[in-house]
Amino acid sequence: MQPTPIAAVVGGGFYGCMLAERLARGGMKVTLLERESDLLLRASLANQARVHGGYHYPRSLLTGLRSRANLPRFVAEFPDCIERSFTKLYAIASRHSQVTARHFVGFCRRIGAPVEPAPPRFGRLFDRDLIEAVFTVEEFAFDAAKLRRACHGRLADAGVDVRLSTEVTRIGPHGRGGLVVSALGSAGEDLLWVDRVFNCTYARLNTLLAAAGVAPIPLRHELAEMALVEMPEPLARLGVTVMCGPFFSAMPFPSRGVHSFSHVRYTPHTSWTDGPDGILDGHRSMGATARQSHFPLMLRDAVRYMPLLADCRQVDSLWEIKTVLPANDRDDGRPILLEHDVGLPGLSCVLAAKIDNVFDMLDAIPMADAPPLRRAA
Numbered sequence: 001m002q003p004t005p006i007a008a009v010v011g012g013g014f015y016g017c018m019l020a021e022r023l024a025r026g027g028m029k030v031t032l033l034e035r036e037s038d039l040l041l042r043a044s045l046a047n048q049a050r051v052h053g054g055y056h057y058p059r060s061l062l063t064g065l066r067s068r069a070n071l072p073r074f075v076a077e078f079p080d081c082i083e084r085s086f087t088k089l090y091a092i093a094s095r096h097s098q099v100t101a102r103h104f105v106g107f108c109r110r111i112g113a114p115v116e117p118a119p120p121r122f123g124r125l126f127d128r129d130l131i132e133a134v135f136t137v138e139e140f141a142f143d144a145a146k147l148r149r150a151c152h153g154r155l156a157d158a159g160v161d162v163r164l165s166t167e168v169t170r171i172g173p174h175g176r177g178g179l180v181v182s183a184l185g186s187a188g189e190d191l192l193w194v195d196r197v198f199n200c201t202y203a204r205l206n207t208l209l210a211a212a213g214v215a216p217i218p219l220r221h222e223l224a225e226m227a228l229v230e231m232p233e234p235l236a237r238l239g240v241t242v243m244c245g246p247f248f249s250a251m252p253f254p255s256r257g258v259h260s261f262s263h264v265r266y267t268p269h270t271s272w273t274d275g276p277d278g279i280l281d282g283h284r285s286m287g288a289t290a291r292q293s294h295f296p297l298m299l300r301d302a303v304r305y306m307p308l309l310a311d312c313r314q315v316d317s318l319w320e321i322k323t324v325l326p327a328n329d330r331d332d333g334r335p336i337l338l339e340h341d342v343g344l345p346g347l348s349c350v351l352a353a354k355i356d357n358v359f360d361m362l363d364a365i366p367m368a369d370a371p372p373l374r375r376a377a
């Protein structure tokens with residue numbers, strides 16, 4: 001009889017959790033290692049909580065189509081984590097937008113995304129000179145706290161060994177053909193002898209590769225601020241996104257009972273690219289930097305488009321590193337990255353793109369008895 005293959009999944013965000021569960025159900029013995037004190041405390045929590053329906057990506061047909069395919073799967077898998085009791089408006093700016101209303105509607109039809117001209121009571125919320133058209137669409141938000149609870153349940157059910165407050169500090173080959181993982185937890189350092197390691201650390205992907213002595217993957221990072229706000233009553237049951245350029249978006253943020261508020265120009269505070277010349281551990285440097293909110297700048301601009309926003313009140317800001325593939329700078333597309341045998345046999349790397357396209361990763365993941373590994377689409 002073949003011995004049970006052993007895997008370590010590093011990173012207990014949504015992607016690491018879903019992957020660990022999948023591998024365990026596929027017949028592997030799986031340990032999930034997370035340096036924070038709980039699952040889903042980093043990017044999987046500190047994001048805009050949008051369950052993408054494709055509308056956001058009029059410049060990337062593939063990302064729009066994948067979002068349409070993944071949305072119903074996500075809703076079916078996590079029905080209790082979905083917030084849908086709000087109206088979602090997409091408004092097209094008259095100036096400086098990379099799409100027109102005609103282009104936006106044509107794109108929605110091509111990807112099969114429901115879109116309707118918004119009733120006049122919604123249109124009147126916007127400045128008519130600055131907004132060409134307003135549409136109602138089908139877009140939901142997810143509750144990250146409920147998603148965390150769902151992940152705990154699924155991992156327990158699948159028999160995954162979950163180790164919190166445990167940082168992987170080193171990965172190397174071992175003589176018997178597998179990998180050895182050094183995991184530093186509250187009780188000290190532990191060594192795990194495994195067949196496969198899955199690097200699901202998102203913004204720290206290259207930090208972990210460096211810990212394995214492997215060259216970095218070119219990745220672009222930005223320090224992002226997502227303001228949390230209380231919306232004025234007339235806007236409280238709305239989500240709003242202005243397309244497509246240096247504009248703003250406000251979405252219900254269910255895990256805190258407020259709205260998140262982002263702005264294409266002001267949400268990123270700083271950005272950098274990892275490459276052969278070096279990498280920066282954004283999580284560590286975030287802690288060392290004094291931060292001043294850009295919310296006043298976000299609001300000052302947004303009020304020009306939607307005057308009632310002037311009564312919006314900031315209650316907090318979420319700060320997180322957003323990591324993307326530089327190759328998608330031009331079209332804003334969001335494919336995942338899934339690479340196997342990265343620098344070391346048995347070491348795989350996953351770069352998430354959006355919560356919903358976790359299924360693009362799962363569909364491309366090998367099971368214990370599966371044929372050879374292949375790349376994700």
Ligand SMILES: Cc1cc2nc3c(=O)[nH]c(=O)nc-3n(C[C@H](O)[C@H](O)[C@H](O)COP(=O)(O)OP(=O)(O)OC[C@H]3O[C@@H](n4cnc5c(N)ncnc54)[C@H](O)[C@@H]3O)c2cc1C
Nearest residue numbers: 011013014015035043044047048049050168202353354355
């Ligand atoms: C500002 C912002 C807004 C976004 N908005 C949306 C949105 O509206 N909708 C959407 O679908 N997506 C959005 N995204 C993208 C989405 O949040 C990410 O694609 C997704 O959450 C990444 O999941 P993950 O599990 O890969 O990463 P994470 O949730 O960051 O998980 C990685 C984990 O690895 C752990 N880790 C790191 N290094 C180690 C180590 N050495 N040892 C052990 N553990 C380690 C970290 O602590 C972390 O918990 C947004 C992202 C950001 C930053």
